[in-house]
Amino acid sequence: MASPKKRPHRVQLSAETKTFGILVSGHETIDELLIVDVQKSTAVKQWNVEHPHSPIENGQVILEVNGVRDRNRMLEELRASKVVDLLINTQLTPSQGAVYNAAVQLCKKYDAMDDLLEIVTITPDVGPCSICHDAMDATGAVVVQVPCGHHFHKFCVRKWFVSQSHLRCPLCNQVFGTWT
Structure with a gap:
């Protein structure tokens, strides 16, 4: 029944x-x-x-x-x-x-990204975000460091990661993992 x-x-x-x-x-x-x-x-x-x-x-x-x-x-x-x-x-x-299934997969990606990203306080020697080319200190955006040491706006690098098949640095291409 x-x-x-x-x-x-x-x-x-x-x-x-x-x-x-x-x-x-x-x-x-x-x-x-x-x-x-x-x-x-x-x-x-x-x-x-x-x-x-x-x-x-x-x-x-x-x-x-x-x-x-x-x-x-x-x-x-x-x-x-x-x-x-x-x-x-x-x-x-x-x-x-x-x-629903696509949204759940996207949430898993964001969780994996957040495990990689370290929020940092920027110093004067940090240049602009190499993804959007805006200053890191512009509009109070959150700045993060990826495991290889490069810095990006959190919003920009998360968008970059989602568009890729691997978690890799936009500058040096170091791979931090894959989407599973």
């Missing part, structure tokens, strides 16, 4: 800092937001304890936030509100599943 299809359920979260502890992803091919990672959050933890039959988990679909169903506006609601009413579905369609 097939398991019964679960129906969407409502979730109400409140957070003092407008951070609900849910990492979401979306894509132009789907109208919804996907929960990629449930992070350590008091709001989510409290909901899951109080509602064990309808927990918030990775791989769920957010269909609506505060009555809004447009993906971009849902993101705005999540960023701007301290209280959210979510309509969540627990079953992914094939296209949602593909987007």
Whole structure:
């Protein structure tokens, strides 16, 4: 006998800092937001304890936030509100599943990158970022050092790493690892 299809359920979260502890992803091919990672959050933890039959988990679909169903506006609601009413579905369609899997892989890449990058305080002898060519101290950007000793803006080198098949330095091509 097939398991019964679960129906969407409502979730109400409140957070003092407008951070609900849910990492979401979306894509132009789907109208919804996907929960990629449930992070350590008091709001989510409290909901899951109080509602064990309808927990918030990775791989769920957010269909609506505060009555809004447009993906971009849902993101705005999540960023701007301290209280959210979510309509969540627990079953992914094939296209949602593909987007979810891609987002999970991207999160794994960012975790691997963050393990390699050391945030540093820049010194006057550090030149511009060799990826974007802007000064390292411009606009208060975070500067990181990769294992070979070269320095970059964190945003720039993370974007570089994601575009490559290996974790390698944009300057000297030293390989730090591969995506597995």
